Amino acid sequence: MPDKKHRRRGDRFDATLVRNLDPLHWFLPYIYPNRADNEAFIREEFDLTNLNAFLAKKNEGLDHAHRYTVFHAVAAAIVKAVTLRPRMNRFIKGCRLYQRDELSLGFVVKKQFKDNADEGLAFIKFPEDTTIDSLHARILEEIFQCRREDVQDNSTQGMDMFTRLPRWLMRIVMWGLHRLDFYGHVPYDLIKADPNYASVFITNLGSIKLNAAYHHLSNWGTNSLFVIIGEKGMKPVFKPDGTYEMRELLSVGITLDERIADGYYYAQTVRLIKKLIDCPELLDLPANVPVEY
Secondary structure, three states, X not given: OOOOOOOOOOOOXXXXXXXXXXXXXXXXXXXXXXXXXXXXXXXXEEEOHHHHHHHXXXXXXXXXXXXXXXXXXXXXXXXXXXXXXXXXXXXXEOOEEEEEOOEEEEEEEEOOOOOOOOEEEEEEEEOOOOOHHHHHHXXXXXXXXXXXXXXXXXXXXXXXXXXXXXXXXXHHHHHHHHHHHHHOOOOHHHHOOOHHHOOEEEEEHHHHOOOOOOOOOOOOOOOOEEEEEEEEEEEEEEOOOOOEEEEEEEEEEEXXXXXXXXXXXXXXXXXXXXXXXXXXHHHHOOOOOOOOO
């Protein structure tokens, strides 16, 4: 359980209550109480020209299992962007706006690329001095643990326990869990690896050749930002004079809870992510080092 010292009344175990709200953002959770009813969707295409060269240099001498991928680069860009743009690390729960204490990424790991293979849940916390190298190492370690057949993450273990309950009792249990979730009192051991409680839930659909950009948010948990990495492919990029050249572009979708900030803040965040993908050497710097964009 995270340290609860220095908490004030209204704070949660994982976040601090945002107290200096303007009237509009104070009222929004009461007018629109469900996260899934407040989705804003952004679709962007990132030019991979510079990133491909950056990754090729990173992967010199590495075997296939330990190589740096577009997924690692996008994840590192998101960690840096959210570190520098902290309002993206907020959530609304119980009709209140909270600022998270830590930055975390959650994702689902397929144990094997087979139809009947199980899935594991990954949840990783990243400090403010995270670089693409430290992120790469942590993600590889987490994926290795998730793919072990003899180990289950604690969230999957908890769900497996509940599957033994009769349906009528399960409905009562879930009602109780949703009430606890509303007030921030779900047992920590049950949710400490649940990606629905991560700052950013990220999925790499491009790795399975699925060019989907949108994914919904969930009313369960506290996740306010879902990032979908789609497929990459050659597309024309037009110049100011009307000519064009073919470049490899990556499709990325971002679904977010529009109540946690405003459109200008989101636009600036996306511009920062684009800057980091276009200048990937910035990902070698600690996440809390400022970037001009």
